[in-house]
Structure formats: C-alpha cells, structure tokens
Amino acid sequence: xxxxxxxxxxxxxxxxxxxxxxIFAGNTGTVCREDxxxxxxxCWDDKVxxxxxxxxxxxxxxxxxxxxxxxKLDTEADEPFEFDEIEFNKxxxxxxx
Numbered sequence: 787x788x789x790x791x792x793x794x795x796x797x798x799x800x801x802x803x804x805x806x807x808x809i810f811a812g813n814t815g816t817v818c819r820e821d822x823x824x825x826x827x828x829c830w831d832d833k834v835x836x837x838x839x840x841x842x843x844x845x846x847x848x849x850x851x852x853x854x855x856x857x858k859l860d861t862e863a864d865e866p867f868e869f870d871e872i873e874f875n876k877x878x879x880x881x882x883x
Contacts, residue, residue, distance in 0.1 A: 795860035818843035
C-alpha cells in the first residue's frame with residue numbers, strides 16, 4: 787500500500803468511501819492531510835455532499851477522509867504542450883507563417 791503525501795494527486799478506486807454517496811471510483815483529488823488514525827484527507831476536484839474542509843486543509847465542501855486502500859496515486863501526469871508559433875500561424879492565418 788503506497789504512502790501518500792500532502793500534494794499527491796490521487797484517484798478513488800472504490801465507490802462511496804466511508805459512506806459518501808458523492809464519491810465514486812474514478813473521482814480525482816489532491817491529498818491535503820493525514821489524520822492520526824492513518825486515514826487520508828483528500829480535497830476532491832468537485833464538491834461532495836457532506837464534504838468538509840479536512841480540519842482547515844482545503845476549501846469547505848471539497849474535503850473527505852478516506853482509507854489509503856480507497857485511493858491510488860494518479861500517475862497519468864499531464865503531457866507538457868509545446869507551442870509551435872509557425873504551425874499556429876498557418877492554422878490561424880491560412881499559411882501565412
């Protein structure tokens with residue numbers, strides 16, 4: 787079981803962790819806190835019913851604690867986008883790069 791750190795991007799791997807009917811497998815968020823019992827506070831990307839602020843660690847309504855087994859690290863990092871000005875000008879100005 788991976789150890790999570792504050793700032794890690796995570797994906798939920800089970801429906802309704804700790805009884806929250808708004809969180810499903812596939813939802814994403816950011817670890818914002820660890821509690822004294824081994825649970826992980828997640829600031830979900832979308833507001834969740836009954837959500838809180840994980841003891842002041844995120845915006846109210848987006849936080850929910852889950853067990854570490856309910857989440858996994860989001861390893862699908864966004865690919866960096868390289869802007870090509872010549873190609874952009876061809877698209878926008880019809881070949882007048």
